[in-house]
Amino acid sequence: MQDLSCRQIYLLAMEGLNYTIKKLPARTVVGITRRTSNAVAAETIPACWQEFLMKNAPARIAHRSIPPVMYAVYSQYEKDWTGPYTYLLGCGVTRADNVPEGMEAWTIPEQTYAVFRARGMMPAEILGVWANVWSSDLPRTYTYDFELYDKRFTRPLNKEVEVCVAVEPKDYMEKTA
Numbered sequence: 001m002q003d004l005s006c007r008q009i010y011l012l013a014m015e016g017l018n019y020t021i022k023k024l025p026a027r028t029v030v031g032i033t034r035r036t037s038n039a040v041a042a043e044t045i046p047a048c049w050q051e052f053l054m055k056n057a058p059a060r061i062a063h064r065s066i067p068p069v070m071y072a073v074y075s076q077y078e079k080d081w082t083g084p085y086t087y088l089l090g091c092g093v094t095r096a097d098n099v100p101e102g103m104e105a106w107t108i109p110e111q112t113y114a115v116f117r118a119r120g121m122m123p124a125e126i127l128g129v130w131a132n133v134w135s136s137d138l139p140r141t142y143t144y145d146f147e148l149y150d151k152r153f154t155r156p157l158n159k160e161v162e163v164c165v166a167v168e169p170k171d172y173m174e175k176t177a
Contacts, residue, residue: 031090049089062097068091116132118147122161126161
């Protein structure tokens, strides 16, 4: 993972990322979890990815969605983005009736989201989106936020990840900011 300075993250955030407000359907994800915070996420999140991939965890998950989709889910916030939260890295599944030992199944409920697209150099672009979100006045719910890694992430160039941030639905109609 490339190390970025606070200034580089700030500059990425200031590029004026656009988002779309969408109501997204419920989905279920099976994977591994870590309790972390943004103060230590630069160590815990890459370590979670390394463990998940090195142990070939996706192969142990039954009923994976077709086409395959991976998620990084942020939930169980203690208060807001400045405090601890639980991070789940896993695969989308059609059902979660046989969860492997050491993994958890989470159902992300249908919610309204501000959907950002991180495009280009990863993980720098994802970090830039999150820095933008943290400095924004979005009416966040702090329920379930997630990054969606689908076939667009596997391209050799022009990688793309959706970052979905749960927001108060009453504050938005379907629109683009």
